[in-house]
Amino acid sequence: RTLNAPPACAELLAAVARDCVDLLTDPAARAALRRCGGDTCRRLYLDTSRGHRRRWCSSEICGNRERVARHRRRAAALADGR
Ligand SMILES: [Zn+2]
Structure with missing residues (x-):
């Protein structure tokens, strides 16, 4: 939305x-x-992606956390010889 002037709290809430x-x-x-x-x-979040397959609120934050966790699980499984 476009505001014409710096908004007061009530205008922001509205x-x-x-x-x-x-x-x-x-x-x-x-x-x-x-x-x-x-x-x-x-x-x-609103999934406005093409195909509606978005999984995280933010790919840079939550998506990256998930990718790092997946990598760590894979590396630990390899280290355990699984
Ligand atoms: Zn998130």
Whole structure:
């Protein structure tokens, strides 16, 4: 949303509330609402990706954490001879 002047707290809350109403009353937008797949992350996000296969709120943060954890599990399994 575009604001004409630096917003006061009430104006910011009003903009967030309008966006929430728009999101929750639009079935297509609501269907794209996802919970992040990060183990310790509780964020929600809108999956606007092509194919709707996005898994994390942020590829750079939660996605990277998951890739690092996967790499560590693989390296530990190799070290154990599994
Ligand atoms: Zn996340």
